[in-house]
Amino acid sequence: MLDNVHPEPDGDFSQVSRIGIPGGLLIGSLDVFAGGEPVSFLRNLAAHFPDPARNRLVVIPGTGHTYQGKARDTAREIAELVGRWNEE
Secondary structure (H helix, E strand, O other): OOOOOOOOOOOOOOOHHHOOOOOEEEEEOOOHHHOOOHHHHHHHHHHOOOOHHHOEEEEEOOOOOOOOOOHHHHHHHHHHHHHHHHHO
């Protein structure tokens, strides 16, 4: 669990900076916990990883952090991410 993730770029990202495994960062386009700017929030978070270029940013349109009504879209995006990791 990450407890020091912030919308501002100069916050304490010490936990994120220690994550050495690339992955997928997923957010809903209507996520209210992201300070009203989910895509900017996700980009900011990704920028603090040790190798940000290796992370994939995924935005699920029309949903918040619980992905209600978007289970298929979310599952499809996750399956594509996993498939790409197997190719790398």
